Amino acid sequence: MAFPPSLVSHGSVQELAKNLNLTVPHHYVQEHREPTFVPNDSSPMQSIPVIDMNDLIMGGSEMRLQMENLRSICHEWGIFQLVNHGVDKSLVEEMKKRMVEFFKMPIEEKLRYKLKGGEYEGYGQTILHAQDQKVDWADRFYMITNPLHRRKSNLLPEFPPLLRDTLENYLLEVQKLGMSLFGLIGQAVDINKKEMFEIFEDGMQSVRMTYYPPCPQPDLVIGLTPHSDAAGITILLQVNDVNGLQVKKDGIWIPVNFLPDAFIVNVGDILEILSNGVYNSIEHRAIVNATKERMSLAMFFNPKMEADVGPSKSLIASTRNPPLYKTLVMEQYLKEFFSRKLNGKTFLEKMKIKDEDGDDT
Numbered sequence: 001m002a003f004p005p006s007l008v009s010h011g012s013v014q015e016l017a018k019n020l021n022l023t024v025p026h027h028y029v030q031e032h033r034e035p036t037f038v039p040n041d042s043s044p045m046q047s048i049p050v051i052d053m054n055d056l057i058m059g060g061s062e063m064r065l066q067m068e069n070l071r072s073i074c075h076e077w078g079i080f081q082l083v084n085h086g087v088d089k090s091l092v093e094e095m096k097k098r099m100v101e102f103f104k105m106p107i108e109e110k111l112r113y114k115l116k117g118g119e120y121e122g123y124g125q126t127i128l129h130a131q132d133q134k135v136d137w138a139d140r141f142y143m144i145t146n147p148l149h150r151r152k153s154n155l156l157p158e159f160p161p162l163l164r165d166t167l168e169n170y171l172l173e174v175q176k177l178g179m180s181l182f183g184l185i186g187q188a189v190d191i192n193k194k195e196m197f198e199i200f201e202d203g204m205q206s207v208r209m210t211y212y213p214p215c216p217q218p219d220l221v222i223g224l225t226p227h228s229d230a231a232g233i234t235i236l237l238q239v240n241d242v243n244g245l246q247v248k249k250d251g252i253w254i255p256v257n258f259l260p261d262a263f264i265v266n267v268g269d270i271l272e273i274l275s276n277g278v279y280n281s282i283e284h285r286a287i288v289n290a291t292k293e294r295m296s297l298a299m300f301f302n303p304k305m306e307a308d309v310g311p312s313k314s315l316i317a318s319t320r321n322p323p324l325y326k327t328l329v330m331e332q333y334l335k336e337f338f339s340r341k342l343n344g345k346t347f348l349e350k351m352k353i354k355d356e357d358g359d360d361t
């Protein structure tokens, strides 16, 4: 896939952060970081909703209630913690262990997978679109994992064998979970199951492994710039027990306290578009810790490259529900997404259909 050239980044933050007397270099310093919500007696801390997968799949008379709950959570929050998700605990633990080992490898080993200018798959930092762009306090590894022929031969196939095999197993298991969730999340908003499967079955999937080193001045930097995911859904695993994810709810940044053994599921832009705006792709960011490193593994589920990204045909069939978003082929959608700097929900705004006065319809 041809992408506009991007500038090569500054190097590894993990290596930089090994210097204990470090003053944070200016290109990491965020001048306008929005504050995290501080609870008080009149406004206590909210926490993101929890969904139990067993409740969702049990069917029966409770099903309608569960669907209503799922719909309102995806609408109000666009994010939830998923417990009893069915992915084998020992596989998840193994995955965490192998990922920790990956980031502990010497830098020379990791640089075998280095992200090159003009590409967006591989190991590196924030992709730069301008010389003066601020850089996140994190090293990342992003790659497409599905369809299989889109895998880059120098990435996953060249991983240390234990990491490669574990990741392959993990992807297969989480893929099953992802497809069940698509069926349910679609059903909850009346998109028929067949349509969901046609779009997402064997769709484009990718992963991002992120390493957030400790930072001596954590409030000056950001681990991950505010954004919504350009995905259908994301299934996120926190690899070590250090929190840092925050979500923007009603204009306020609130921290997420991961429950043990839970996945975080978030609604991405493509599901917001597909649901014609009923679901909300949640804006989120990650902050970093003064003394502890943090790691996360995100798996993104997208439509097939040749599928349309647009409001669901079963939803807009009714004249009472005109499309609020444009339709683009997935391949083009991704190209446009990656050619831009990550910046909140600005890309989704571009997909909105405006009326003639330029206002949102």
Ligand SMILES: O=C(O)CCC(=O)C(=O)O
Pocket (backbone or CB within 6 Å): 208, 210, 224, 229, 236, 244, 245, 284, 285, 286, 295, 296, 298
């Ligand atoms: O590290 C996290 O908790 C969030 C990761 C994330 O949002 C992403 O990779 O898109």
Ligand SMILES: [Fe+2]
Pocket (backbone or CB within 6 Å): 227, 228, 229, 234, 284, 298
């Ligand atoms: Fe994200």
